[in-house]
Amino acid sequence: MSFSWAKPYEPKHPVMRWLDERLPLPRLIYGATGGGYPVPRNLNYFWNFGSIAGLFLTIQIVTGIVLAMHYFATTEGAFNSVNGLIMRDVNAGWLLRYAHMNGASFFFIAVYIHIFRGLYYGSYKAPRELVWMLGLVIYLLMMATAFMGYVLPWGQMSYWGAQVITGFFSAFPLVGEPIRVWLLGGYAPDEAALTRFFSLHYLLPFVIAAVVILHIWALHIPGSGNPTGVDVKDERDTLPFHPFYTAKDGWFAAAFLLVYAIVTYFAPNYLGHPDNYIPANPLATPAEIVPEWYFWPFYAILRSFTVDFILPAKLWGVLAMFTSILLLFFLPWLDRSPVRSGSYRPVFKRFFWLLVIDVVILGWAGGGAPTPLRNALGQMSAAYYFLHFLVILPLVSAFETPDPLPSSISDSVLHGEAAEAAPAGQSKKRRGSVATAAAE
Numbered sequence: 001m002s003f004s005w006a007k008p009y010e011p012k013h014p015v016m017r018w019l020d021e022r023l024p025l026p027r028l029i030y031g032a033t034g035g036g037y038p039v040p041r042n043l044n045y046f047w048n049f050g051s052i053a054g055l056f057l058t059i060q061i062v063t064g065i066v067l068a069m070h071y072f073a074t075t076e077g078a079f080n081s082v083n084g085l086i087m088r089d090v091n092a093g094w095l096l097r098y099a100h101m102n103g104a105s106f107f108f109i110a111v112y113i114h115i116f117r118g119l120y121y122g123s124y125k126a127p128r129e130l131v132w133m134l135g136l137v138i139y140l141l142m143m144a145t146a147f148m149g150y151v152l153p154w155g156q157m158s159y160w161g162a163q164v165i166t167g168f169f170s171a172f173p174l175v176g177e178p179i180r181v182w183l184l185g186g187y188a189p190d191e192a193a194l195t196r197f198f199s200l201h202y203l204l205p206f207v208i209a210a211v212v213i214l215h216i217w218a219l220h221i222p223g224s225g226n227p228t229g230v231d232v233k234d235e236r237d238t239l240p241f242h243p244f245y246t247a248k249d250g251w252f253a254a255a256f257l258l259v260y261a262i263v264t265y266f267a268p269n270y271l272g273h274p275d276n277y278i279p280a281n282p283l284a285t286p287a288e289i290v291p292e293w294y295f296w297p298f299y300a301i302l303r304s305f306t307v308d309f310i311l312p313a314k315l316w317g318v319l320a321m322f323t324s325i326l327l328l329f330f331l332p333w334l335d336r337s338p339v340r341s342g343s344y345r346p347v348f349k350r351f352f353w354l355l356v357i358d359v360v361i362l363g364w365a366g367g368g369a370p371t372p373l374r375n376a377l378g379q380m381s382a383a384y385y386f387l388h389f390l391v392i393l394p395l396v397s398a399f400e401t402p403d404p405l406p407s408s409i410s411d412s413v414l415h416g417e418a419a420e421a422a423p424a425g426q427s428k429k430r431r432g433s434v435a436t437a438a439a440e
């Protein structure tokens with residue numbers, strides 16, 4: 001499809017012309033983000049979170065590299081290098097550390113919104129299945145990176161978190177314990193574990209960056225989806241990425257950064273656990289061992305098996321936790337509905353919001369010491385999580401009657417304007433259908 005507003009890349013400056021003939025990198029960037037890339041004109045703010053995630057990946061890499069210059073990856077030196085040297089002696093070291101610590105949380109906030117946007121608008125459906133699956137690879141890498149990063153300050157939660165997480169592997173019969181020992185480089189977290197976690201924590205963000213390039217490349221083949229889920233038909237449905245979406249992404253990033261700055265400056269430890277300000281002590285188990293908030297829903301799934309049944313309860317927990325993420329790779333085939341966007345799927349939409357509530361309850365259940373209420377709610381919401389993806393979603397996609405789709409993206413944009421003229425008191429949906437009729 002050709003777009004009349006699309007201007008081919010024509011370097012004006014002689015240096016840029018020289019470069020274009022030898023290494024056309026600016027041409028590539030122009031094609032991906034500049035005036036050459038058509039984007040649906042109706043993207044809402046949920047489509048901003050991909051670029052926000054990219055921004056936070058950059059912030060994490062930059063602050064992380066500088067922190068690494070002052071960090072000692074030894075069990076003797078780690079805690080003091082973080083809490084003493086970096087927090088007190090390094091110029092603006094406290095800011096670097098708090099920016100990195102809270103940057104991880106805000107990165108996860110952005111990515112969770114990005115994932116739930118994908119779940120609601122059916123972004124995982126054809127032809128974007130690979131975009132979705134590469135996203136899940138990024139997410140798994142992020143989890144590994146965040147886990148290893150949390151071990152580095154070598155506080156109580158670092159140490160006991162590493163014990164618990166690597167302990168998952170010992171749930172597997174025969175191979176489990178040797179794998180755990182191999183991962184840790186010993187029988188418990190110690191110097192060997194700390195140095196390899198540091199090495200991998202430094203490496204993985206660059207692997208994530210490489211997968212992000214594939215993610216965006218795979219996205220640019222079909223192009224971005226949009227809130228209606230209807231394909232782009234003609235150039236009236238699109239806008240050039242620059243200046244329209246560079247401006248929208250830019251101002252929204254500034255607003256998001258403001259919230260991040262407020263937390264970093266005024267409540268830097270709000271999202272963390274106080275026990276991590278106690279140096280690691282292998283002889284004193286903390287009263288409760290909880291991971292960072294972004295792992296809570298998975299931790300609840302892990303803990304929801306309490307009785308041995310054929311396999312040990314711990315192994316069920318570990319299998320369920322891994323399956324809860326792995327099943328998302330099959331989402332494009334579990335949800336067979338031809339309609340992408342949840343906005344036009346009345347039954348799906350309701351179950352989507354139930355899933356959101358379910359994950360929040362899972363998070364609450366995984367975020368504190370086990371109590372009978374926590375355990376019961378955790379178990380129920382873990383069961384519902386699997387029910388949603390393995391039973392409800394396939395059934396809904398088979399039997400639901402979707403609402404009528406707009407005939408094109410520009411039609412759906414016209415809705416809003418024409419609706420203004422609709423008599424007061426009519427429902428939004430009714431006004432919408434009047435507007436479609438008017439547009440037709």
Ligand code: HEM
Pocket residue numbers: 046047048049050051053054055057111114115118121123124128131132134135136138139208212215216219223224225226
């Ligand atoms: C470092 C993490 C990530 C970065 C930097 C990133 C970046 C982006 C960007 C820039 C876009 C285009 C703008 C947008 O749609 O928001 C995008 C689209 C998309 N991303 Fe990600 N992403 C990341 C993680 C993920 C994850 C974890 C998933 C899912 C599990 C995912 C799934 C998708 C999908 C399905 C789209 C296409 C949406 C559509 O066009 O309808 N991404 N991503």
